[in-house]
Structures are given as structure tokens and as C-alpha cells.
Amino acid sequence: MPERVMFTMGDIACAEGALSAGCKYFGGYPITPATEIAEWMSIRMPEVGGAYVQYEDEIASITSVIGASWTGAKSMTATSGPGVSLMLEAIGLAVMTETPLVLVNIMRGGPSTGQPTKGQQGDVMQPKWGSHGDYQIIALTPASVQEMFDQTVQAFNLSEKYRTPVFVLADETVGHMRERLVIPAKKDLKLEYRKLASGPPEDYLPFKPGDDLVPPMALLGSKYQFYATGLTHDERGYPSDKEHVQIELITRLNNKIIHNADKIIDVEEFMLDDAKIGVIAYGTPSRSAKKAIKDARDEGIKVGMLRFKTVWPFPEEQVARLASQVDHIIVAEQNLGQMYYMVKAEAAPTPVHLMAKPAGMPQLPNEILDKVREINSL
Amino acid sequence: MEKAAVSIKDMLKKDQILSAGHRMCAGCAAPTIVKLMGMALRGPTIVCENTGCLEVATTIYPYTAWEIPWIHVAFENAAAVASGVVEAMDVMREKGRSEDEHVDVIAIGGDGSSFDIGFGAISGMLERGHDIVYMVYDNGAYQNTGIQRSGATLPGQETTTSWAGKVEPGKRQRKKPLAEIVAAHKIPYVATVDPYHYRDFIKKFRKALEVEGPAFIHAFSPCPRGWRSQTGKSIELSKLAVETGIHPLFEVIDGEEWIMSSPSKNLKELKPLDEYWATQGQFRHLKDPKWDDFKKQIRDQVSHDWELLRKRCGLE
Numbered sequence: 001m002p003e004r005v006m007f008t009m010g011d012i013a014c015a016e017g018a019l020s021a022g023c024k025y026f027g028g029y030p031i032t033p034a035t036e037i038a039e040w041m042s043i044r045m046p047e048v049g050g051a052y053v054q055y056e057d058e059i060a061s062i063t064s065v066i067g068a069s070w071t072g073a074k075s076m077t078a079t080s081g082p083g084v085s086l087m088l089e090a091i092g093l094a095v096m097t098e099t100p101l102v103l104v105n106i107m108r109g110g111p112s113t114g115q116p117t118k119g120q121q122g123d124v125m126q127p128k129w130g131s132h133g134d135y136q137i138i139a140l141t142p143a144s145v146q147e148m149f150d151q152t153v154q155a156f157n158l159s160e161k162y163r164t165p166v167f168v169l170a171d172e173t174v175g176h177m178r179e180r181l182v183i184p185a186k187k188d189l190k191l192e193y194r195k196l197a198s199g200p201p202e203d204y205l206p207f208k209p210g211d212d213l214v215p216p217m218a219l220l221g222s223k224y225q226f227y228a229t230g231l232t233h234d235e236r237g238y239p240s241d242k243e244h245v246q247i248e249l250i251t252r253l254n255n256k257i258i259h260n261a262d263k264i265i266d267v268e269e270f271m272l273d274d275a276k277i278g279v280i281a282y283g284t285p286s287r288s289a290k291k292a293i294k295d296a297r298d299e300g301i302k303v304g305m306l307r308f309k310t311v312w313p314f315p316e317e318q319v320a321r322l323a324s325q326v327d328h329i330i331v332a333e334q335n336l337g338q339m340y341y342m343v344k345a346e347a348a349p350t351p352v353h354l355m356a357k358p359a360g361m362p363q364l365p366n367e368i369l370d371k372v373r374e375i376n377s378l
Numbered sequence: 379m380e381k382a383a384v385s386i387k388d389m390l391k392k393d394q395i396l397s398a399g400h401r402m403c404a405g406c407a408a409p410t411i412v413k414l415m416g417m418a419l420r421g422p423t424i425v426c427e428n429t430g431c432l433e434v435a436t437t438i439y440p441y442t443a444w445e446i447p448w449i450h451v452a453f454e455n456a457a458a459v460a461s462g463v464v465e466a467m468d469v470m471r472e473k474g475r476s477e478d479e480h481v482d483v484i485a486i487g488g489d490g491s492s493f494d495i496g497f498g499a500i501s502g503m504l505e506r507g508h509d510i511v512y513m514v515y516d517n518g519a520y521q522n523t524g525i526q527r528s529g530a531t532l533p534g535q536e537t538t539t540s541w542a543g544k545v546e547p548g549k550r551q552r553k554k555p556l557a558e559i560v561a562a563h564k565i566p567y568v569a570t571v572d573p574y575h576y577r578d579f580i581k582k583f584r585k586a587l588e589v590e591g592p593a594f595i596h597a598f599s600p601c602p603r604g605w606r607s608q609t610g611k612s613i614e615l616s617k618l619a620v621e622t623g624i625h626p627l628f629e630v631i632d633g634e635e636w637i638m639s640s641p642s643k644n645l646k647e648l649k650p651l652d653e654y655w656a657t658q659g660q661f662r663h664l665k666d667p668k669w670d671d672f673k674k675q676i677r678d679q680v681s682h683d684w685e686l687l688r689k690r691c692g693l694e
Contacts, residue, residue, distance in 0.1 A: 028539070030490070030526040035538075038526070042539040046546075054527060054539050057454065057495035082452065112452060113429055 004183040010148040010175045011036035011078075014104055014168065015044065016183055017152030018076050022191055023102070024050035025075040027064035029057055029083065032116040033172040034106040037078035058083035062090040065101045070228065072219040074156055074193075078104035080172075081123045082113065084130070091165055092131035095253060097228045098163040098207070098215065100194055102155045105167060106175035109360060118360025119172030121283055121334040127167045128312050134250050136257035138264055139167035139312040141282040145179035151309065157192040158264060162256055163214050169311065171334060173284040173362060197224050207249075208235040213256035257313055266309040267318050271297065275304030277375055278326040280319070280343055282308040284362040285332045292368035301376045314342050323347035328375045330355055332363050382584040383417040384577050392417055393445065400443035401435040405602035405609025407616065408432045408515045409443075410573045415484070415513065417576075418583035419446075423482040424467075426460040428496055429453040430488035431522040431601075432515060454496040456485035457503035460510045482511070482587050489516040493529035493554050504563040504592045511586045511593045514556065517601035525604040529554040532624065533676050534669075535660050537604075542663035547672045552679060557630070560594040564633035567593040572625060574617040575641045582629065582639075598625040606659025615657055623648040623684040628691060638691035648684055651677055 006016070015037045018026070026045055028038035038054070045052035050073070055061040061077045068075040079087065084105050094101055107123045109115030114122075127139045138158050142151040152168055159166040197204055197218035206226035209215045215235075218224035231239035232246045240246075257264070271293055272278065281289045286307045296303045306322050308315055319342075323329060329347050331340040332355040344352045355371050357363050383392035395416035402409050408431060425448045427433045433450050436443040451459040460483050467483070470476040485503070487496050492514035500512055519537045520526040527540035531549045536542040540549035561568045566589035569582040579597070586593035598619050600612035607615060619625040620641050627639035651673070655661035664673055688694060 029495075030520040030523040030539070032523050035523045035526065039524075039538045043541060052539070056493075056497065056529065113450070 001186045003185045003188075006181045006183065007178060008145065008181050009036060009178045010142070010145045010170060011106060012040045013145045013148035013181045014078065014152045014170070014175075015040040016181070017149035018102065018156065019044055019048055020149070020183060020186070020189055021153045021156035022074050022193075023076050023156065024048070024073040025065065025068035026050070026052045027061040027068065027075070027077050028052065028054050029061045029079065030054075031058075031080045031083045033108055033119075033175050034078045034080045034083070034104065036175075037104060037106070058086040059090065062087040062103065063093075066090060066094055066097070066099050069099045069101050070220045074100070074160065076102040076104065078106065080106050080108045080116070081110045081126070084123060084126060088130040091127070091137075092133060092135065093230045094165040095131070095135045095137070096230050098217070098253070099165065100159040100163050101165050102152065102159055103165055103167050104152070105169050107169060107171045115360055117172070119175075119284065119334065119362070120358065120360065121171050121285075121338070122358065124169060124311050124333075124335070124338045127169065134254060136254045137167065137312045138162070138164060138257065139169050139310065140266070141169050141308055141311050142174055143283050143286050143307065144174065145177060145181050147309070148174060149181055149183065153189060153191070154266075157190070160192040160194045161214070162260065163194060163217060164257065167312070169283075171283045171362070172360075197222070201225065205235045206237040207233060209252060209256070213252050213259065261313040262317075264310060264313055265315045265318070267315050268307040268309060270305040270307060272304035272306065272322070272325070275302050275325065276327050277301065277303040277372060278322045278329045279303065279305040279332060279368065279372070280308065280322075280329060280339070281305060281332045282311060282339070283334070285334055285368075288363050288365045289332055289368050291365035292372060295365065295369050296372045296376075299373075301372060303372050303376070308339070311339060316346050319343055319346040323350040326350065328353060328378070330371055330375060332368055332371075334358070334362050379420045382420070382580055384580050389417055395419065395444065395446050396436065397443045397445055399441070401438050402431065403435075403601075403603045405600070405612045406431070407573050407599040407601070407612045408517070409436070410613070411515050411597045411599055414573060414576055414579045415583055417580045418587060420482065420584070420587055421480065422478045423447070423484060424463055425449070426451055426456045426463060426483070426485045428456040428487035428491035429522075430491055431517070432486065432488065434522060453491050455499050456487050456491070457496060457499040457510070457512055460485040460512075461503050461506060461508045464508050464510060483509070485510055485512045487512070487514055488522070489514060489518060489530035490520040490528045492516075493556050500560070501563065504560060504565050504594075507591050509591055511583070511595060513595040513597055515597045515599040517599045517604060519601075519604050521601050521604040530556070533679070534655070534664055534672065536663060537660070547663060547669045548660070557594065557596045561630040561633045565592045565594065566590065566632055568596075568630040569594075570596045570598070570625060570627050572598040572616040572620055572627065574613050575620065575627060575639075578627060578639055578641060604660070606662075607657055611657060618649070618654050618657065621645060621649045622651050622654040623680045624651070624654055626684065626687055628687060636687070636690040636692070638688065638693055643691075643693065648681065651680060
């Protein structure tokens with residue numbers, strides 16, 4: 001496929017990103033404001049020889065994705081907060097069975113039904129802490145239509161590389177905004193595919209990791225006999241109630257993300273060189289922040305932004321570095337303060353100011369500018 | 379106990395449970411269905427409703443169109459919430475803390491929340507035997523999120539996730555026979571209704587309230603927005619759905635005794651499905667002769683189901 005240009009919405013860019021990444025299976029269920037992804041996939045999947053299947057609920061959609069992924073197909077689902085709430089058990093299952101999959105959450109107002117047609121960033125803690133047990137997760141936060149595409153490709157790459165579920169966390173504004181999208185030619189995309197089992201089948205240990213802590217995967221229907229389970233299992237995949245097996249397994253599952261965090265984490269530094277005030281934002285508020293920062297610079301205020309393109313693993317080092325440089329940090333997020341607490345813990349003793357807005361309309365540039373002025377006058 | 383209002387005269391006198399000014403689309407049959415349900419009520423009633431068009435559009439902040447106690451739950455669990463309500467009301471009554479001798483509890487869901495995501499909750503409610511009337515208003519797709527296919531979508535129906543085009547004729551799978559599945563739980567009462575046959579509707583709903591234990595009402599509910607039908611034709615479409623065998627009217631008592639209702643029983647033969655398809659944009663593609671074989675399959679299926687139903691109702 002040569003390069004293509006579209007003028008389209010974030011949800012569709014996400015679907016196109018998945019297709020460009022080689023996604024061949026989409027298990028879906030309607031939910032505002034993510035339905036367009038499913039609708040687009042229902043048209044496009046048959047065109048690329050993949051499968052779009054609509055399920056009876058979100059629990060079925062995500063578990064079908066787990067099943068599909070084990071056959072070797074790059075697989076995904078897309079939903080919104082209430083759907084993710086139903087999927088949480090399966091996310092733990094995907095973590096435990098080391099199943100590569102991509103889960104898109106187009107975030108709307110919550111809790112519960114909330115404000116289905118309004119954007120919010122109330123679900124940024126959910127991927128990390130929603131399922132039970134100790135686990136690490138990867139979650140990306142695009143802020144434009146182009147990034148909906150790029151980061152969905154990236155989500156597939158990370159999920160394949162680390163054999164783990166990866167979230168794309170986009171607020172509704174990003175999901176529904178329309179912008180120019182450039183879909184690169186296939187040859188220009190760097191795509192990852194899971195490391196597959198090799199060697200004699202009799203020697204194969206399905207959960208014996210390589211140096212990167214990721215075990216090579218055998219696919220359903222291949223010559224390798226294996227057993228995948230949500231129970232704590234040893235390298236053979238067999239369930240175990242032994243203390244050391246539990247400790248070894250969950251430590252490795254966590255470490256395969258933690259030890260590679262520097263390769264996974266992606267941030268954008270904007271006008272930070274000489275900044276004395278650092279704004280931290282992600283998704284739509286980061287776009288308001290850019291405008292606010294330019295305006296503040298015109299007034300001579302030394303302000304810049306650290307934009308999270310990854311919220312999980314949390315960009316600890318980047319925040320610590322920012323905290324050592326600036327006098328104040330402002331966290332602008334479309335919720336009552338979620339990343340704020342992570343930033344606060346990491347930035348101490350640098351003061352961190354929360355600019356919370358748990359509503360559909362993100363912080364406006366002039367609102368962020370006012371906050372920057374206020375902090376600058378302290 | 380209040381009487382059901384079956385005649386027009388009585389209907390005009392009975393308090394409406396849904397006020398004017400709700401925001402349902404023009405021509406939507408769901409508010410009519412709720413109003414007919416209201417005609418059957420016998421006293422204090424609580425409604426638990428799943429997420430769906432009816433829930434959203436009757437309660438847009440800061441208003442509600444509901445004149446009786448009403449609770450919105452999540453997408454899939456009106457049957458479970460209603461079970462909790464029934465249990466708690468029983469306890470309150472036993473303790474002498476309820477002024478009402480009896481409170482009827484009704485759970486309502488659209489087809490998405492009843493045929494698909496909330497199916498398990500309904501089955502659980504039926505098995506537990508909770509004294510609840512569950513009513514599904516079936517408009518054949520997830521209309522609230524923008525017309526996606528559901529387990530109630532008919533074969534040949536085009537939705538935004540079951541497209542019609544060069545290679546596909548819309549949804550290929552058959553519609554889930556929900557009323558039959560519910561009846562298989564051997565519950566006291568199951569009935570199918572539609573808003574055209576309003577007397578039949580009200581009488582059946584009243585029976586559903588009166589039986590001890592769970593009852594299930596499957597209401598056919600045309601949706602001009604999703605079906606691309608004329609807004610003034612929804613009630614006629616309901617009639618046509620009965621006449622073509624898309625939505626036959628029947629009752630099932632205790633899961634065993636099948637009774638064909640008069641509007642269906644009096645049909646000499648079913649009207650051709652093409653008449654039904656011709657009324658809706660969502661079936662427009664079926665005019666293409668390349669779908670002739672597919673249409674024949676649907677016709678055969680509908681007439682097979684019809685014959686089977688007649689047999690069950692002892693009408694051979």
C-alpha cells in the first residue's frame with residue numbers, strides 16, 4: 001500500500017492504524033464514543049481478509065480477542081469506560097497468559113453511564129489498577145488524529161514484543177475530532193511480531209522466558225503442545241500453588257515491563273529548555289496547554305510542557321528530571337486528579353499544582369494561561 | 379386494585395405513566411409501548427430500566443417523563459436490580475415498613491440489553507422465580523449507539539455493523555428466538571405483543587402482572603430512524619410484522635401451554651415478506667435479484683417457524 005492521506009476522525013484513524021499494524025481480528029460491541037471504530041472495522045476487515053465479529057457484550061469481545069490472538073492473529077477490541085469495567089477480569093487473564101492484544105478505550109465521562117458523548121480522562125488509573133493482583137500494563141495516550149494512528153501501530157508493536165495487553169487511552173475529543181491523517185506506505189512502517197516458539201517440540205517450555213523475560217509463543221494449532229491458564233503456572237504452563245512459583249511468575253510478568261520501561265515510555269518535551277514552570281498534560285488538554293504556553297512565553301513567562309504519550313509505565317524519570325529543573329509543576333487533566341498523584345509522589349519536594357476539570361470540555365488555553373500566570377506570580 | 383384500561387374510554391381516564399415532552403424520535407414506538415404498559419397497571423409500580431434509547435430520551439437532564447418510580451441501571455442488569463427491589467420490598471412488608479400491600483416491579487430493556495448483554499441477568503431472574511415482569515421493547519438493533527446489529531436483528535437487515543453491499547445482504551444470522559428461550563425456563567407467563575393490537579397488549583401485560591412469579595413480554599417496536607421507515611407508519615408496520623409472521627402474537631403458560639393470539643390466529647395465511655421489506659430502507663438492497671436465493675431462505679425460515687408455532691399452539 002502506498003502512502004494515503006485522509007481527513008478523518010480519531011476513531012477511524014485508530015482503526016486504520018490497527019489495519020496498518022496487521023490487525024486481522026476485531027471483536028466488538030457497540031458503545032459510545034468508540035462505536036465508529038467497530039463500524040469502520042466491520043467495513044474494512046473483510047477487505048483485508050480479516051474478521052470483524054460483534055459479540056453479545058464486552059466480556060465476550062475481549063475474551064474472543066484472547067482466543068484469536070492465540071491463533072497468531074494480531075487482535076484487538078475497542079470500547080469505552082463501562083466496557084473496560086466489564087473487561088477487567090479478562091485483562092488480568094491476558095496479562096497472566098501473556099497474550100498480545102490491543103484494547104482501545106475512548107474515554108467518556110464516568111463513573112457508570114456518566115456522559116457517553118462527552119470526553120474525559122477519568123480512566124487513566126483503571127488499566128493499571130483495575131484488574132486484581134499485581135501486574136504492570138502499557139497504556140498510550142494519543143492527542144491527535146495522527147497519533148491515534150501512530151500510537152495504535154505502536155500499541156500493536158509493544159503488545160507483540162512484550163506479549164502483553166496494551167491500552168490506547170484516548171479521550172472522546174481525540175476520538176471524535178477530525179484532522180488530516182497521513183497513513184504511511186506499508187514499507188515505511190516498522191512492525192513487530194511476537195517471538196514464536198522454535199526448536200524441537202519435546203523441549204518446548206511455553207512459559208520459559210528469554211533474556212528479555214518474554215517467552216516465545218506457540219500458537220494454537222501448531223506442532224507445540226502447551227497449556228495456557230489464568231492459574232499461577234510454572235515454565236511448563238502447569239498450575240501450581242507453590243509459593244516460589246507465584247513469586248517467580250508475577251515478578252517476571254512485572255519485570256518484563258519495568259525493565260523495559262525506558263524503551264516503552266514516550267514523552268514530548270515542549271519549550272522546556274529554560275522553563276521554570278512545567279505543565280504536565282496528555283491527550284486533549286495537552287493541545288490547549290501548547291497554545292497557553294506559547295501565549296505565556298509571549299508574556300515572558302518561562303513555561304514548557306512535558307506531555308505524556310505513555311501513562312503506563314509511568315514516566316518516573318522524566319517527571320523527576322522535570323521536577324529538578326522547574327520551580328513549579330502544573331498537572332492539567334480532564335478528571336479530578338489522577339496522574340496528579342503519581343506526579344506529586346515523583347516530583348517531591350517541587351510543588352505540584354492540580355488543574356482538574358472532570359467534565360466534557362477540556363481546559364481551554366486561556367484557563368491554562370491564567371493558571372500559569374497565577375503560579376508565575378507566586 | 380386498579381382495573382386495566384382496555385377500552386378507549388377507560389384509557390383516557392387512566393393516569394399516564396409517561397408524560398409528554400420526552401425526547402424520543404418522531405415515530406418511535408417505544409413511548410407508545412410504555413403508555414400501553416401503563417394502561418395495564420394495577421397499583422403502585424416500580425420500573426427498573428436498562429440503558430437504551432428509552433432510558434436516555436425519557437430522562438434528559440433536568441427532566442424526566444416518568445410519572446412513576448423509575449431507576450436507571452447499567453446496560454445489562456435491570457433484571458438483577460429488579461430482583462433486589464422485589465426482595466427488599468418483601469422484607470419491608472414483612473417488617474411492616476411498607477405502606478403498600480403490594481408493589482409491582484417491572485424491568486425494561488431494549489433488544490440489545492435483553493437479547494445480548496443482559497441475557498444472563500434475565501435468565502437468572504427467571505430461574506430464581508422473582509415476581510417481576512420483564513418487558514423487552516425490540517427495535518431490532520442497537521439504535522441508541524447508532525444502529526448496530528443485535529441478536530434481535532433480522533436476517534437481511536442492514537445495520538452499521540452488518541452492512542449490505544456487493545458481497546453481503548446485511549445480517550445473515552437468524553434472530554434469536556428470545557420469547558421461546560424464556561418460555562423454556564418454564565416460567566408462568568410469556569407473551570408477544572405489538573402496539574397496533576393495543577387491547578391484546580394491555581390484556582397480556584395485565585396477565586403478566588397478575589401471575590405469581592416471573593413473566594416476560596416481548597414488544598415489537600418500530601424505529602423509523604434505524605429502519606429508515608416513515609415516521610407516520612410505525613403502528614401500521616407493527617401490524618404488518620404480525621401479518622407477515624415477523625412477529626407472531628402468542629402466549630406461553632408455564633412454558634408448556636402455547637396459545638396463538640387472535641390477531642395471528644385469524645390470519646388465513648401470512649402476507650408476503652416483500653411487503654414488509656418494501657416499507658423500510660434497511661431492506662432496500664434486497665430488491666437486487668442477486669439476493670433472490672437469500673430471500674427465499676428467509677421466507678422459508680419464517681414460514682417454517684410459523685408452521686412450528688401453529689403446531690405448538692394446536693392449530694394444525
